[in-house]
Amino acid sequence: MNVSTKILSAFLMMLTLEPIHALVLFSSLVFIKCLQWKNSRQLPLPPGPRKLPILGNLLDIPRKGFIWLEYGEMCRKHNYPPEPLGNSIIVLDSAQAVSDLLEKRSSLYSSRPSTVMFGELMGWGITFVLRPYDELWKAQRRIFTHAIPPSDTKRFHSKQITATHDLLRVLAHSDNIMKDLHQWAAVFIMDVAYGIQGKEAVSFLKTAIEASQSIAIAGTPGAFLVDHIPILKYVPEWFPGADFKRKAREWNLLRVKMTEDTFRLTKERMAAGTATPSLASVALEQMDLTKDIRQQEELIKATSLSAYSGSINSPYSGRGLGAFILAMLMNPDVQVEAQRELDKVLAPGDLPTFSLKSDLPYISAIVREVLRYQPVAPVGFPHLSTKEDVYKGYLIPKGSIIMPNVWSILHNEKDYPDPDQFNPSRYLDANGKIDASVKDPTGPAFGFGRRACPGKDVALASLWIGVASILACYSIEPEVDQYGNLMERKGEWYSGPSVVNHPLPFKCRFISRSKEVETSLNFVGKFL
Numbered sequence: 001m002n003v004s005t006k007i008l009s010a011f012l013m014m015l016t017l018e019p020i021h022a023l024v025l026f027s028s029l030v031f032i033k034c035l036q037w038k039n040s041r042q043l044p045l046p047p048g049p050r051k052l053p054i055l056g057n058l059l060d061i062p063r064k065g066f067i068w069l070e071y072g073e074m075c076r077k078h079n080y081p082p083e084p085l086g087n088s089i090i091v092l093d094s095a096q097a098v099s100d101l102l103e104k105r106s107s108l109y110s111s112r113p114s115t116v117m118f119g120e121l122m123g124w125g126i127t128f129v130l131r132p133y134d135e136l137w138k139a140q141r142r143i144f145t146h147a148i149p150p151s152d153t154k155r156f157h158s159k160q161i162t163a164t165h166d167l168l169r170v171l172a173h174s175d176n177i178m179k180d181l182h183q184w185a186a187v188f189i190m191d192v193a194y195g196i197q198g199k200e201a202v203s204f205l206k207t208a209i210e211a212s213q214s215i216a217i218a219g220t221p222g223a224f225l226v227d228h229i230p231i232l233k234y235v236p237e238w239f240p241g242a243d244f245k246r247k248a249r250e251w252n253l254l255r256v257k258m259t260e261d262t263f264r265l266t267k268e269r270m271a272a273g274t275a276t277p278s279l280a281s282v283a284l285e286q287m288d289l290t291k292d293i294r295q296q297e298e299l300i301k302a303t304s305l306s307a308y309s310g311s312i313n314s315p316y317s318g319r320g321l322g323a324f325i326l327a328m329l330m331n332p333d334v335q336v337e338a339q340r341e342l343d344k345v346l347a348p349g350d351l352p353t354f355s356l357k358s359d360l361p362y363i364s365a366i367v368r369e370v371l372r373y374q375p376v377a378p379v380g381f382p383h384l385s386t387k388e389d390v391y392k393g394y395l396i397p398k399g400s401i402i403m404p405n406v407w408s409i410l411h412n413e414k415d416y417p418d419p420d421q422f423n424p425s426r427y428l429d430a431n432g433k434i435d436a437s438v439k440d441p442t443g444p445a446f447g448f449g450r451r452a453c454p455g456k457d458v459a460l461a462s463l464w465i466g467v468a469s470i471l472a473c474y475s476i477e478p479e480v481d482q483y484g485n486l487m488e489r490k491g492e493w494y495s496g497p498s499v500v501n502h503p504l505p506f507k508c509r510f511i512s513r514s515k516e517v518e519t520s521l522n523f524v525g526k527f528l
């Protein structure tokens with residue numbers, strides 16, 4: 001209820017009182033409300049760059065380079081403990097501020113900013129990743145967690161093992177690791193979301209990958225002026241400078257194709273009795289037949305698309321594994337240590353299984369360090385405040401965009417000494433077991449409060465089995481030049497502008513560690 005509705009309802013209540021009592025009560029209420037309103041207006045806004053008339057802080061939004069570093073730098077420059085920056089975009093640069101606002105006050109901070117380009121013009125606003133904190137968001141999130149319950153982590157284990165063995169075959173002959181990982185992961189997620197596998201999944205790939213690229217571009221804050229000046233959405237496509245309208249139309253077509261073709265195939269498979277379990281098929285089976293079927297199907301369609309799009313652009317899109325492979329190339333000692341641990345528990349020719357997890361703490365530590373060292377979503381996903389709030393004496397206006405600077409949280413010296421070193425041992429105690437006193441970076445890496453990633457368990461399990469299996473099967477070595485000399489170990493990171501962090505294409509060799517594994521997976525690898 002806003003101030004005017006509260007005053008109106010108090011006024012209606014007062015119609016039942018004596019006129020003089022009603023007048024006193026009414027005046028007191030108005031007085032108190034005015035006082036509260038004045039007080040909150042008198043509070044300072046969070047520190048940040050000076051705002052320009054009309055444009056506000058539009059020109060301060062980092063548009064190139066690693067935006068998480070830029071935001072962190074701006075927060076340090078404005079030098080204040082809660083680390084908010086500006087008032088239309090508030091950057092939370094510490095774990096404390098994120099926990100205080102996005103978690104403890106999550107009822108106020110669980111919405112999403114509406115993006116005209118991405119949400120409206122490209123049509124992605126139907127997915128719950130982007131929905132405001134409303135009934136449709138709740139309904140889709142419920143469908144997701146019923147179909148993929150966090151308590152039932154084993155549901156996708158067999159799909160994850162099969163997909164990982166496929167990946168091992170792909171890596172044996174890959175000459176473009178990042179591209180192959182991206183495609184392989186898109187196929188796997190299609191299986192989880194729709195139960196579409198193998199060659200059939202590959203036939204959907206082109207659309208899915210193009211759509212994921214458009215998401216990465218349009219999802220970057222400040223990428224399109226229309227997000228800041230929404231009236232521009234009415235500009236016709238032919239108008240000079242309105243190229244964004246053409247892009248939006250083409251990108252929207254990709255979304256429609258991606259949504260409809262996949263969902264139709266799952267339904268056909270179910271009708272023929274050949275569907276394998278997936279988010280879409282389980283949710284369709286769980287429908288309440290006494291309620292509106294069409295409406296429920298539309299919700300399931302949007303939920304499956306959310307899962308697909310939420311993950312295809314995430315680390316799981318192969319970027320997490322890409323970051324891992326690059327980290328192994330750059331840190332051969334870590335690789336050797338991990339292989340020592342694997343060789344202790346695996347017989348020759350065996351590949352890891354989930355049942356070995358408690359025997360492989362160093363592998364679990366590598367997964368944590370990959371997600372910390374180069375988080376894939378270094379500025380998280382933006383949240384939106386739905387009510388005016390006060391934090392540490394600052395006013396946080398309703399409608400502020402809240403950006404958690406995950407990078408700063410996961411690179412702070414206090415929790416992670418020497419944060420720019422890739423060092424999985426930081427998570428282990430003196431006995432080589434996971435040390436519970438070291439902060440688990442998978443919390444911040446997967447988001448906060450009510451919007452935290454619902455695919456976290458699927459993603460973590462997939463990363464774990466991927467890391468364990470790749471290291472069991474291969475040594476990751478530098479490329480050799482035409483004269484047979486080892487090339488320099490090197491890798492670079494995409495410098496944006498983007499909210500997604502990933503390595504640029506890099507070269508390495510996957511050297512097979514075991515003839516027995518090759519035979520069991522039926523591929524011929526490269527040996528030194």
Ligand code: HEM
Nearest residue numbers: 129306310311314315316381446447448451452453455459
């Ligand atoms: C390593 C892999 C992944 C990482 C690091 C990751 C990270 C994230 C992050 C940071 C968010 C935003 C949370 C927030 O707003 O605070 C998110 C949201 C989401 N993720 Fe993931 N994700 C991963 C994999 C997946 C997978 C495999 C799926 C689906 C099976 C998935 C589905 C989603 C969905 C649907 C949302 C939107 C939640 C909402 O807005 O309520 N993610 N993820």
